[in-house]
């Protein structure tokens with residue numbers, strides 16, 4: 614018998630880029646995994662799926678169960694017709710955004726791969742995961758990663774281990790499809806200046822920290838610009854020029870005057886966005 618942990622998944626960030634023609638959504642997301650999760654016990658031999666654990670009551674033992682679907686697709690892909698007795702210990706709440714079902718499917722694939730001496734990085738195992746659901750490849754990988762596409766294109770990200778985390782769920786099941794559908798139904802219309810600025814504020818220039826390390830004056834420039842109460846101040850490109858946006862030309866002029874007064878040695882240009 615093989616015991617396989619199905620760790621809870623969290624998304625440290627999840628950006629929805631757009632709805633695709635196939636109905637799925639292009640994402641940019643940061644996956645991370647907890648040490649805790651569901652448990653899957655797989656034993657070769659006759660038997661069926663048995664579910665126990667605190668959240669067992671919310672799941673049906675039928676062909677739709679992701680564990681059963683994982684067994685079916687694995688058997689079809691690798692042409693292996695062995696029977697398995699599987700026990701799923703459901704410790705994670707159902708439909709709660711932490712990948713429970715996906716983690717169970719991925720853990721089942723891992724267990725079956727081990728039992729059949731198939732390497733865990735076998736491309737067909739990944740294909741099985743991909744066919745079972747958007748989060749299943751990430752759960753098969755099981756370590757922090759950046760996910761793009763439907764979430765199935767993974768770029769490993771190391772260095773997130775041992776960070777304490779608390780999960781809290783209000784006890785309401787949420788359908789992923791319904792949430793994406795609701796995302797679709799929000800009329801985003803033509804995006805206005807206010808919305809663009811909101812997005813810019815929520816973003817950042819990832820080249821700023823290394824540029825600041827090389828050119829400490831960048832920090833001084835940004836401090837000065839932040840003091841002029843701009844709508845937004847950031848370093849541009851790889852630096853060292855920084856920019857600030859203002860609500861009015863008057864605000865921009867008085868900011869320029871203040872900067873020139875304090876730092877006559879800095880280059881300073883007042884302009885407008887085209």
Ligand code: C5P
Pocket residue numbers: 636637638639640745746747748762763764789790791793
């Ligand atoms: O891939 P999975 O079956 O887990 O996705 C469940 C539902 O969530 C899909 O049917 C789809 O409606 C939605 N979804 C999406 N875009 C993604 C992932 C899931 O629209 N990237």
